[in-house]
Amino acid sequence: MNRRTFLAVGGTAAFGGVAGCLGGNSGTAANEFDYExxxxxxxxxxxxxVDDVFEWYENDEARFADARGRDQYETIRIADAVFSPAPDGTEDDPVEEWSTDTRIVTYCGCPHHLSSQRAASLIDAGYEHTYAIDEGLGGWANNGYPLAGSDVETERQTYEISGMTSADYAGQMVSLEQVDADRREAAPIADDGSYTLQLHYAGSTDSRFRVEAPDYTTEGTLADLTSATITA
Known part of the structure; x- marks a missing residue:
C-alpha cells in the first residue's frame, strides 16, 4: 500500500511535498483530538x-516511526513504519525527509516511554502533529493490525523488571538494554522511587541485559533481573 500521498483535509496533518527539517523548536503539540x-x-x-491510530493507518492519514532499537525493529514492527529510535532518531533519519505538517505516530513496546521521548523530540523540532500510541506495539499486535519483520509469528513472553532508586529522581527514566543486541526499553521513576520495566521478548534467556538508573547500573540475565527488586 502506498502511504505517501495523504493531503490535508479540514486542517488535519499532511505529508508528501516539501521536505521538513529538524529545527522548528516549537515544543507544543497540536493535539487536535484533545487526547490525554x-x-x-x-x-x-x-x-x-490504538484504534484511532489504526483508522489513520487505513486512511493513509499518518506516517509511523518505530522508537525502539534496531533489532526490535527488524524483528517485528508496524507495517510501513520507519526506524527512528528514541530520543533523537539516527544520522540521516528518514523523518527528516518529511514535511513538518506530517501527522507522525511514534510507538514502542513499553508501552509509550521510548515513543514519548521520540515524539517529544519531534514536537520540539516543529513536528506539531506528532502522537505516541497509548497502548504501544503490543496493543497494535493484539488487535491483529498489520505487522512486518523477520519474526512476526513468534510468540513473545512479557518480562517485568522492578526496581527502586531515590525518590529524588522521580520523573526521570530508567533504561533497559540488551548487552549483545540493539534492543531497548524504558520506564519512568515514580514519586516513591520505584519503577517497572516491561520487555516483550522471544530470544534466549541466557542473554544479558543492563538496567541503568540515574544512580546505578546493574547487569544480568532476565532470570536474574526478575527474581527480586533491583536496588543500588
Missing amino acids: TTTTDGVAVPLAP
Whole structure:
C-alpha cells in the first residue's frame, strides 16, 4: 500500500511535498483530538488510542516511526513504519525527509516511554502533529493490525523488571538494554522511587541485559533481573 500521498483535509496533518527539517523548536503539540498527554522532557505528548491510530493507518492519514532499537525493529514492527529510535532518531533519519505538517505516530513496546521521548523530540523540532500510541506495539499486535519483520509469528513472553532508586529522581527514566543486541526499553521513576520495566521478548534467556538508573547500573540475565527488586 502506498502511504505517501495523504493531503490535508479540514486542517488535519499532511505529508508528501516539501521536505521538513529538524529545527522548528516549537515544543507544543497540536493535539487536535484533545487526547490525554504525558510530559516528557518538558513536552506534552498526546497519547493516541490504538484504534484511532489504526483508522489513520487505513486512511493513509499518518506516517509511523518505530522508537525502539534496531533489532526490535527488524524483528517485528508496524507495517510501513520507519526506524527512528528514541530520543533523537539516527544520522540521516528518514523523518527528516518529511514535511513538518506530517501527522507522525511514534510507538514502542513499553508501552509509550521510548515513543514519548521520540515524539517529544519531534514536537520540539516543529513536528506539531506528532502522537505516541497509548497502548504501544503490543496493543497494535493484539488487535491483529498489520505487522512486518523477520519474526512476526513468534510468540513473545512479557518480562517485568522492578526496581527502586531515590525518590529524588522521580520523573526521570530508567533504561533497559540488551548487552549483545540493539534492543531497548524504558520506564519512568515514580514519586516513591520505584519503577517497572516491561520487555516483550522471544530470544534466549541466557542473554544479558543492563538496567541503568540515574544512580546505578546493574547487569544480568532476565532470570536474574526478575527474581527480586533491583536496588543500588
